[in-house]
Amino acid sequence: MSGVRPFRDVKLQWLQQLSCDKDLSDNARSVALYIVTTHLNGHTEKAWPSYQTIADATGKSVKTIQRVIRELETSGWFEIRRGNGIRHNTEYCPSAVSILRASDAREKTDKVVTLYPGEGGQNRPARRSDVSGEGGQICPPNPEKEKIYKPNPREDAPPRVETRRAVPLVFVAETKTKQVEQWCAWLRRHGFPSLEALGIRTVKTGQPGYALPGYWPPDEASPRALEWVAFFSCRRDHIADEPDRQADLRRAS
Structure with missing residues (x-):
């Protein structure tokens, strides 16, 4: 059996x-x-949603959730601390x-099957023709086809401008201290100012909080981490440029 890997590495197999x-x-x-998909923290590998949530x-119903949680605990899928x-x-x-079962499954999928018979894998397919040693037949050039060749007009077209997809935001209440603290630590680790300095504070149904890309900061290995770093970079640049824009407006008026 293989060693236990971090849950974020075997999440798909799990x-x-x-x-x-x-039996579930x-x-x-x-x-x-x-x-697992909504509340599990990638660093602590824990989640704290309430029964009502x-x-x-x-x-x-809440009673159904309580019964289901006991089922997940007794069946060995979760460790619960009430x-x-x-x-x-x-x-x-x-x-x-x-997690150990998922790690074993991940190890099996990571194994590479070689195409060489001496390595214990499957044989590589036989050549289709004796004309060429590369596995295929040599095709002679066609002069007539080359004469009528027309260049693709798209080759001269200007390069496409890549547009950035908007990052959907979620509301994290100020009372969610664990989530807010982990976001603050993530921002400091990536060289960003505080949540207040980034200007993402907001109010929803009378409750103060923050408009963030997720309820929890992403794993460092997650491809979304780069997307969220770019989001906060834009926010930082926007805040830095705001005094200059205000000054231009005052001069124009």
């Missing part, structure tokens, strides 16, 4: 095995999928056993 567990109810698979997102319901929500973490 979800595949979860979906194929015939449909409600259990749905709740597990929601917790899961119930609202999945369209089920909170007191006041300031500490229940903590969910994929179990070590399930």
Whole structure:
């Protein structure tokens, strides 16, 4: 058996095995999928959504969620540490056993099958013709075809200007201290100013908070990390250029 890998490296294999567990109810698979894909922190490998949050997102009752959580715990998919319901929500973490199974599956998919018979893999396909030693037949040049060749007008066209896709934002309340602290640490690690200095503070239904690209900062290995770094770079540049724009407007008026 292989060693245990970080959950973010075997997340796909973990979800595949979860979906194929015939002993799990449909409600259990749905709740597990929601917790892992929406709330699981990539660094701590833990999640803290409340029963009510899961119930609202999945369209089920709180009692159903409680029963499903016990099912996921007894079936060995999650390790659960229950909170007191006041300031500490229940903590969910994929179990070590399930991560080990996913790590074994990842190791099997990482193996490369060689095409050379001496290496224990499959034989490479035979040549299609004896005319060429490269596996195919040599095609002689066609002078007539070269005469009627017309250049592709697209070759002279100007290069396309790549447009940046807008990053969808989510609302993170100021009271979500763990999420806010991890975002602040992520920004400092990448050389950005604070959330306040970036000007992304907002209010939703009377509750103060921040408009961020995600509920939690991304993993360093995630391709979305570069996209979010670019987002905050634009925000920083926008804030830096704002005094100059205001001065130009005053001079123009």
